[in-house]
Amino acid sequence: MTEHDRNQYALSFGAVAMSAIALLFAFLELQSSDRQLDASVWPYVDTTFTLNSEAGSLTLSNKGLGPALIHEFRVLYEGELVRHPMELPQFAELVGDYSVTTASVPSSVLSVGEDLVVFEVRGDDAGERMQSALRGLELEICYCSLNGACWSNASEVNFREPVEACAVQDVDIDDALDVLRDIHSPADQTQENEG
Structure with a gap:
């Protein structure tokens, strides 16, 4: 495997890792929005x-x-x-x-x-x-x-x-x-x- 191929794999892995982190943050943001919606219509x-x-x-x-x-x-x-x-x-x-x-x-x-x-x-x-x-x-x-x-x-x-x-x-x-x-x-x- 050439050094160019190794660099390509490293960049691809980094891109996948960044996408996974972004997806995690989007999921957490969605959960937070759901909780805010629940709180905004919360009767007592x-x-x-x-x-x-x-x-x-x-x-x-x-x-x-x-x-x-x-x-x-x-x-x-x-x-x-x-x-x-x-x-x-x-x-x-x-x-x-x-x-x-x-x-x-x-x-x-x-x-x-x-x-x-x-x-x-x-x-x-x-x-x-x-x-x-x-x-x-x-x-x-x-x-x-x-x-x-x-x-x-x-x-x-x-x-x-x-x-x-x-x-x-x-x-x-x-x-x-x-x-x-x-x-x-x-x-x-x-x-x-x-x-």
Whole structure:
């Protein structure tokens, strides 16, 4: 092998090595860009219970950097699913005049900085009575970012655990209407009229 051939091989090897290094840097840059994209659309859904003498409410807030697509949201009282927020006053043993305001959460989108009042119960001593009921209340929530990364609070270890995907929660309107019928049944109205 002549010296000219050896020099050609050395130059070729150097070119291949430089190409491999450039390819490595391009790959690392691509990974960094992906992480920056993930961070730019990263939602963080927080829950807040607000209580005062006349009201008790639950609010979801997006404190992250991107919209939160909420796929699952469940309220449980002492391990049992609350089918409709109208059931909450009975757990707090509210009597007299009170009102309940609710919002549908599954399939909703929380933009950055947006608050969603999930339910609010108003009435005499509602806040104080709700305070004792909240001790038995648990929330299950699963939401995703725009790029498909999802988080759930189902883990007992961490409030916000990354998950592969959220399930789609079907809201059973008939079930919710049954709850409302049970709460405002004609038998109750007859007793109120007689009393």
